[in-house]
Amino acid sequence: MPAAAPPIAPAADHRLTAFGRRIHERRKALKVSATTAAEAAGVSRMTLHRIERGEPSVTMGAYMNAIAALGLDVDVIASTQATAPVPVSGGIRVTDYPQLRRLGWQLAPDTELTPEEAWGTYERNWRHVDASALDTRERALLEKLARALGKRPLHV
Structure with a gap:
């Protein structure tokens, strides 16, 4: 209630x-x-x-x-x-990573995320990621983010 x-x-x-x-x-x-x-x-x-x-x-x-x-x-x-989101400059482009794009379906195509925002998006929505569809580049991004942010790697 x-x-x-x-x-x-x-x-x-x-x-x-x-x-x-x-x-x-x-x-x-x-x-x-x-x-x-x-x-x-x-x-x-x-x-x-x-x-x-x-x-x-x-x-x-x-x-x-x-x-x-x-x-x-x-x-x-x-x-x-509420206003439209403002892309973060110098970040991780959502459109460059297919699974991140799927998870960020509500974001404008040119949106760039900070490393923390990108990691948070993957982490919160990992159950929706098709791990078998992760390409080499996106796997490398996940590993790099985990190292840089001191996080445990997601099950990649």
């Missing part, structure tokens, strides 16, 4: 509802099912629906995971409106 919603000011309630609506609109625009988006965000489908309704009892972490899973970004200080 969800936690009781904390009391919030009417203006904050309005913003949270608009925020949830923006998340829902983005998911629909991407033609992504609630189940798929929820899995990518690491939350239940019901939690995703609560986020899309702007419920205040959902943790901020869950909201942020949903935002990231749908390729959105938010500047909490400047605005409560």
Whole structure:
């Protein structure tokens, strides 16, 4: 059962509802099912629906995971409106690695990830990776990332 919603000011309630609506609109625009988006965000489908309704009892972490899973970004200080993601320069290009591209389906094709973001994407979604389809270059990337970040290698 969800936690009781904390009391919030009417203006904050309005913003949270608009925020949830923006998340829902983005998911629909991407033609992504609630189940798929929820899995990518690491939350239940019901939690995703609560986020899309702007419920205040959902943790901020869950909201942020949903935002990231749908390729959105938010500047909490400047605005409560979600904006399009800005590619990270000098990083790992998603399109250069087929399995990473599959895992990052919601990202713009020219998106570049930092080593930490790329590793996190592989690690969180490893169950969706077809290890037999990893080419030599992508295997080398995984090994290099594990060494550089001091992580245990994924089962490659």
